Amino acid sequence: EDQVTQSPEALRLQEGESSSLNCSYTVSGLRGLFWYRQDPGKGPEFLFTLYSAGEEKEKERLKATLTKKESFLHITAPKPEDSATYLCAVLNNRKLIWGLGTSLAVNP
């Protein structure tokens, strides 16, 4: 069965403390992997699409990477405004499969 698992469920960092969020997947026919950010009371906001192993995308303090089994969202020197839930979704041949997200809190 196709599955997407995100870890950790929750992460608390100090401002400036870099870390990584993980999205591991088992799907048949990967067509794309998407990262989203969701703030409380808001809808998911699109961040990145990765299409093939080895691909990397960057935006400000965020960098997403992809292997054949997982994706990492690296957060470099995070700020309190990076606090949010980060969602990963994987597109197989038929549908988009969502992970449950990682709740990130960055303390000043």
Added chain:
Amino acid sequence: NAGVTQTPKFQVLKTGQSMTLQCAQDMNHNSMYWYRQDPGMGLRLIYYSASEGTTDKGEVPNGYNVSRLNKREFSLRLESAAPSQTSVYFCASSADSGNNQPQHFGDGTRLSIL
């Protein structure tokens, strides 16, 4: 930059009442989606519309109906609301459903069924 607009933002219903959630997008997207988001369950697809004039069931369609009114608008109807339908409902749109274009979301409707 309106993007995807959902109305209402909040709603409280009594069991058995009906209501329609409205969604409109201004990005000229072909595909539109309705999700519900519940704690511990993640985002689950209710219905989607790959293009104007078509609708298809998603993962959890029971108790819901949809209408793709035109290219911009996609509504979700609860005919007889049940407490199990208490959730946050998100509408999304994408350029196309068949390829790997990202979905863009509205800010949701928070629905409570008493």
